[in-house]
Amino acid sequence: MSEPIFYKSIDELIRMYEEKSISxxxxxxxxLKRIKKYNxxxxxxxxxxxxxxxxxxRSLNDSKSHNPLFGIPIGLKDLVDIKNxxxxxxxxxxENNKATKNSKITQDFLDNQSIILGKTNLVEFxxxxxxxxxxxxxxRNPWDTERVPGGSSSGSAVAVSAGLATFAIGTDTGGxxxxxxxxxxxxxxxxxxxxVSRRGVMDLSWSMDHVGPxxxxxKDCLNIMKVIGGHDPRDKYSIKLEDxxxxxxxxxxxxxxxxxxxxxxxxxxxxxxxKINVMKSVDQLSNMGYQIEEIDLPxxxxxxxxxxxxxxxxxxxxxxxxxxxYKSYTKTVLNRMIGGLGVSSEEYLTASRAMSSFNYQMNxxxxxxxxxxxxxxxVIAPLISESSSPNTYESNSMGRFTGVFNLTGQPSIxxxxxxxxxxxxxxxxxxxxxxxxxxxxxxxxxWQNETEFxxxxxxxx
Amino acid sequence: MNKPISQKQVFKSLLxxxxxxxxxxxxxxxxxxxxxxxxxxxxxxxxxxxxxEPRQRTFGEINE
Numbered sequence: 123m124s125e126p127i128f129y130k131s132i133d134e135l136i137r138m139y140e141e142k143s144i145s146x147x148x149x150x151x152x153x154l155k156r157i158k159k160y161n162x163x164x165x166x167x168x169x170x171x172x173x174x175x176x177x178x179x180r181s182l183n184d185s186k187s188h189n190p191l192f193g194i195p196i197g198l199k200d201l202v203d204i205k206n207x208x209x210x211x212x213x214x215x216x217e218n219n220k221a222t223k224n225s226k227i228t229q230d231f232l233d234n235q236s237i238i239l240g241k242t243n244l245v246e247f248x249x250x251x252x253x254x255x256x257x258x259x260x261x262r263n264p265w266d267t268e269r270v271p272g273g274s275s276s277g278s279a280v281a282v283s284a285g286l287a288t289f290a291i292g293t294d295t296g297g298x299x300x301x302x303x304x305x306x307x308x309x310x311x312x313x314x315x316x317x318v319s320r321r322g323v324m325d326l327s328w329s330m331d332h333v334g335p336x337x338x339x340x341k342d343c344l345n346i347m348k349v350i351g352g353h354d355p356r357d358k359y360s361i362k363l364e365d366x367x368x369x370x371x372x373x374x375x376x377x378x379x380x381x382x383x384x385x386x387x388x389x390x391x392x393x394x395x396x397k398i399n400v401m402k403s404v405d406q407l408s409n410m411g412y413q414i415e416e417i418d419l420p421x422x423x424x425x426x427x428x429x430x431x432x433x434x435x436x437x438x439x440x441x442x443x444x445x446x447x448y449k450s451y452t453k454t455v456l457n458r459m460i461g462g463l464g465v466s467s468e469e470y471l472t473a474s475r476a477m478s479s480f481n482y483q484m485n486x487x488x489x490x491x492x493x494x495x496x497x498x499x500x501v502i503a504p505l506i507s508e509s510s511s512p513n514t515y516e517s518n519s520m521g522r523f524t525g526v527f528n529l530t531g532q533p534s535i536x537x538x539x540x541x542x543x544x545x546x547x548x549x550x551x552x553x554x555x556x557x558x559x560x561x562x563x564x565x566x567x568x569w570q571n572e573t574e575f576x577x578x579x580x581x582x583x
Numbered sequence: 584m585n586k587p588i589s590q591k592q593v594f595k596s597l598l599x600x601x602x603x604x605x606x607x608x609x610x611x612x613x614x615x616x617x618x619x620x621x622x623x624x625x626x627x628x629x630x631x632x633x634x635x636e637p638r639q640r641t642f643g644e645i646n647e
Contacts (some may be wrong), residue, residue: 315640329638427623448603461616463597469624474637476627481640513615531640556641
């Protein structure tokens with residue numbers, strides 16, 4: 123059955139534009155109508171650029187463009203600068219913070235004639251895992267609106283899941299693309315460190331921050347990476363991959379691809395339904411022809427701890443001026459931030475060296491492995507009503523698995539792989555070799571060519 | 584002899600340096616986070632990373 127416009131993929135929309143069976147204006151109007159209908163309940167968007175989007179889409183109607191993201195309606199996490207628009211970072215402190223320049227990725231989307239629908243909701247300053255922000259209206263999981271969507275890129279995940287954007291952009295410092303992708307039943311890709319420019323995207327932690335796409339398929343993520351992945355000489359941490367790194371490559375040699383299954387840690391203290399569904403997916407990958415090898419990562423339990431030990435002092439440094447206005451922070455984020463006060467230079471450098479030691483060990487293990495398979499998160503989305511304290515079990519454990527790969531900088535993608543008995547999405551995380559992003563994306567595309575989990579949609583009342 | 588300063592007092596003094604004043608409840612909640620993070624750093628400081636420089640992600644050929 124054909125999907126409605128608001129759930130069509132990038133390729134499908136581009137094809138329809140080429141066939142002139144629909145116009146960018148009609149598509150944009152469709153999305154804006156849907157946003158008007160559902161955003162009050164879901165709170166995916168903090169700001170909607172209704173007039174700008176309509177006017178721009180109208181101007182594209184007679185365009186004969188071949189840009190790969192032409193006319194595609196998108197949402198940007200409200201950490202991403204758009205010239206002359208406010209970037210709040212979900213914070214009261216920045217509620218009047220007007221950007222003077224486009225971020226690099228905003229410019230990429232404008233150069234490709236994409237249609238920016240608005241800025242999506244997030245955890246204040248991107249510093250949280252559940253998607254709750256008491257400054258903004260509560261962002262809700264479309265699969266069960268009493269449950270959290272995950273964070274910190276909560277609004278982007280909800281917008282994509284609920285058909286309020288074709289795709290959205292998130293950021294990921296400890297899992298903030300992958301966790302909400304998993305909880306909202308979509309595909310979220312954290313590229314290798316440095317592949318997507320962070321220029322014009324607000325920092326949380328320079329060593330751990332990544333920017334990446336959130337979409338309804340790995341194929342859409344690949345199409346987005348073709349546009350935003352690449353060297354930015356004005357971002358000192360931007361790296362250069364070979365030209366045309368991002369390409370769809372049909373996998374014909376599954377039996378030559380080795381997927382590592384690390385049983386310890388990633389399968390300990392994990393919700394039973396998550397474990398069962400991920401293991402079923404492992405079996406399916408094996409039946410598809412991939413080699414599955416159990417792999418021992420004895421050091422991996424330290425990963426999340428080191429991720430936070432490097433992240434915290436960097437976050438405090440980023441926030442040194444903002445903290446003068448500490449009363450304007452949400453209690454949850456302030457609590458997290460000030461818990462990291464007093465880190466000495468020796469401690470920070472030791473954490474940074476621990477990071478190198480950890481990454482060396484992971485590099486060794488990844489020598490003969492093309493990708494790791496793990497659950498994305500260990501817990502099911504908790505109820506919003508039970509998530510107000512900063513130290514709930516779920517908020518502390520949600521990022522246990524994802525944060526490891528912010529440390530290593532490996533490309534890491536969350537893809538849907540099942541549902542709980544209460545119809546909540548379950549995500550599987552595939553993590554590749556560093557700077558081998560294209561291979562990882564193509565494995566995920568292959569998985570989605572053989573499964574239908576990513577095609578399921580929430581029922582919105 | 585001076586009494587040793589408790590971890591709570593150290594945390595209070597860090598907040599004072601930043602001009603941050605919290606209610607008793609908020610202070611106690613934040614202190615829990617602080618105490619957990621202190622434990623993390625104290626564990627890391629006991630380990631030996633003498634072979635490694637900060638923030639490295641890629642390495643040359645890795646030989647056992």
